[in-house]
Amino acid sequence: MPDSGNKSNDTQIYNLIVIDAEKKQRLDRFLVQHLPDLSRSRLQALIIEKCLTIDKAVIETPNYRLKPGQQVSLTVPSAVDPEPIAQDIPLDIVYEDPYLLIVNKPSGMVVHPAPGNSDGTLVNALLYHCGDDFKGIGGVKRPGIVHRIDKDTSGLMVVAKTDECHQGLVKLFATHDIERSYNAIVWGFPKPSASQIQGNIGRSPKNRKKMAVVPAGGKRAVTHYKTLEIFSDGAASLIECRLETGRTHQIRVHMTHIGHPLLGDPLYGSQSQGRIKNLPAEAQSLMKDFQRQALHAKTLGFSHPITRENLSFSSELSRDLKDLIISL
Structure with missing residues (x-):
């Protein structure tokens, strides 16, 4: 076990001794085994930033090969304050524990601050809600955003509060061990009513602001759909x-x-606007002011990276989508 007895202003100092079985092991791998709360990328950055000594000599190379009996000392500075400001913005928190939280994001809310959306984002709201509960993702007191949903898509998102949990969630998403389902309202009715769509997605060659299914290149993408109800x-x-x-x-x-x-999609659904005349009068009226794609992140399920508990969540459709369905 590492000795972390020295602590000042949330700065942690870990003292480790290399044993015979760890001879010639890479320094960064050695640290990952002894300090699982810190990601390998974070540990490598700390080494490069001259936060580590071996027998009191500063070592700056993560691939340094260890020798038995060496004394390794790592200083982990306290997490710095984030650049985005914390803002008191109401959030619909579905679940929360010391390691992660599940939020039901409303449509219209951007996830990350960016040019044109420097505040009022989900990150700003989470910084206020959690405060010092964020233990530091990569050394910064910030939420660990593992996946995103578009500004105008509503629904469930998982956010990490610790570096270890963030690593675990990243692995779950990378291995597709996350159960996610979305509800969408689309034009027409798909045939067959349930199927699988495969097609690599990349930047559209015709419009660089859009993504498209591309014949070559792009990234593998697979969507499974089924029709729940047909309207009008x-x-x-x-x-x-x-x-x-x-x-x-x-x-x-x-x-x-x-x-x-999708109905209301301003980027991909513009060519379908002529179909509005086929809708009931009330739906036609609603669609005139429906300014976002009819998409909702409905369910989210996974094995908790820390507690191993199986978690499963579901959220109701937002009010505007419910009203649209009723009108249809």
Whole structure:
């Protein structure tokens, strides 16, 4: 076990001794085994930043090979304050523990601060909500955003509060061990009513602001869909989509690719606006002011990276989607 008795202002100092079985082991791998709360990338950065000594000599190379009996001392500075400001913005927290939280994001909320959206984001709200509960992701007191949903998509997101949990969630997403389903309202009704869409997604060669299914290159993308309900003699349908991969705009791109773009989608559904006349009068009226894609992250399930508990969550459709369905 590492000796972490020295602590000042949340700075941690870990003292380790190399044993015979660890002879010639890489320094960064040695640290990962002894300090599982810190990611390998974080440990490598600390080494490069001259935060580590071996027998009191500073070592700056993560691939340094160890010798038995050497004394390794690592200083982990306290997490620095984040650049985004904390803002008191109401959040719909579905679940929270010391390691992660599940938030039901409303449509219209951007996840990350960016040019044009420097505040009012989910990150700003989480910084206020959690405060010092963030133990530091990569040495910064910030939420560990593992996946994103578009600004105008509503629904469930998982956010890490610790570096160790963040690593675990990243692995779950990388190995597709996350259960995610979305509800979407699309134009027309897909045939067959349930199927799988495969098609690599990359930047559209015709419009660099859009993604598209591309014949070469791009990233593998697989979406499984099934039709839940058909409205207005087939003018529109409610579908469920389950993601096997998580690419930018994946559902929006894949459904457009098979001829059934999402209602209200300003980027991928513009060519479908002529179909509005096929909707009931009340739905036509609603669609005039419906300014976002009809997409909701409905369910989220996974094995907790720290406690190993099986977690499963579901959220109701947002009010605007419910009203749209009623009108259809």
